[in-house]
Amino acid sequence: DAKTTQPPSMDCAEGRAANLPCNHSTISGNEYVYWYRQIHSQGPQYIIHGLKNNETNEMASLIITEDRKSSTLILPHATLRDTAVYYCIVRSGTSYGKLTFGQGTILTVHP
Amino acid sequence: GAVVSQHPSWVICKSGTSVKIECRSLDFQATTMFWYRQFPKQSLMLMATSNEGSKATYEQGVEKDKFLINHASLTLSTLTVTSAHPEDSSFYICSARDDSGGLGIGGQYFGPGTRLLVL
Numbered sequence: 001d002a003k004t005t006q007p008p009s010m011d012c013a014e015g016r017a018a019n020l021p022c023n024h025s026t027i028s029g030n031e032y033v034y035w036y037r038q039i040h041s042q043g044p045q046y047i048i049h050g051l052k053n054n055e056t057n058e059m060a061s062l063i064i065t066e067d068r069k070s071s072t073l074i075l076p077h078a079t080l081r082d083t084a085v086y087y088c089i090v091r092s093g094t095s096y097g098k099l100t101f102g103q104g105t106i107l108t109v110h111p
Numbered sequence: 112g113a114v115v116s117q118h119p120s121w122v123i124c125k126s127g128t129s130v131k132i133e134c135r136s137l138d139f140q141a142t143t144m145f146w147y148r149q150f151p152k153q154s155l156m157l158m159a160t161s162n163e164g165s166k167a168t169y170e171q172g173v174e175k176d177k178f179l180i181n182h183a184s185l186t187l188s189t190l191t192v193t194s195a196h197p198e199d200s201s202f203y204i205c206s207a208r209d210d211s212g213g214l215g216i217g218g219q220y221f222g223p224g225t226r227l228l229v230l
Contacts, residue, residue, distance in 0.1 A: 043221035
């Protein structure tokens with residue numbers, strides 16, 4: 001599976017949009033981009049995933065560049081409860097399900 | 112959304128004893144479950160992939176005789192830490208892949224984790 005690069009930390013003001021970038025320049029055609037987050041001392045939580053089209057659900061939006069080498073997770077109106085470690089993971093649609101977690105981005109939402 | 116439970120959430124044991132952790136998918140079937148370990152201020156590390164009715168697949172460096180995995184049904188996988196030592200103290204997290212395809216082919220639902228402290 002392709003490797004991802006994320007900034008180690010980001011800050012965001014409450015109520016503002018949080019834009020979390022992820023670089024996956026070695027992604028191949030059958031690899032999906034997944035985003036999970038982990039709030040302190042809890043198990044990770046699925047946020048969203050996509051292949052090449054932009055995606056939106058009740059939690060977030062995922063914007064994937066046309067060349068698919070990078071993506072951005074957007075939390076439209078961040079709240080204090082969105083403070084967490086956000087993981088961008090790229091994995092093949094043909095592998096048997098393993099997720100490899102990198103170091104992620106620590107997002108801190110402040111009042 | 113789908114729920115994965117773990118039991119116990121906290122366990123403290125003496126060195127040399129064995130500890131069993133249960134992982135259950137509550138409202139979906141999971142042929143495949145995964146076990147991760149997380150040390151403080153570190154990311155999740157996959158330990159093994161658990162498949163219902165067959166032997167688990169362990170990641171490199173994980174001792175299969177120390178971390179026994181049993182996936183006896185489509186909703187239950189167990190991890191037993193045998194002869195636990197203080198260095199096994201960690202946060203153990205399981206996840207399950209929905210057989211019906213929820214979250215896509217790579218998606219997993221995670222349990223809340225089990226914190227193990229070995230004295």
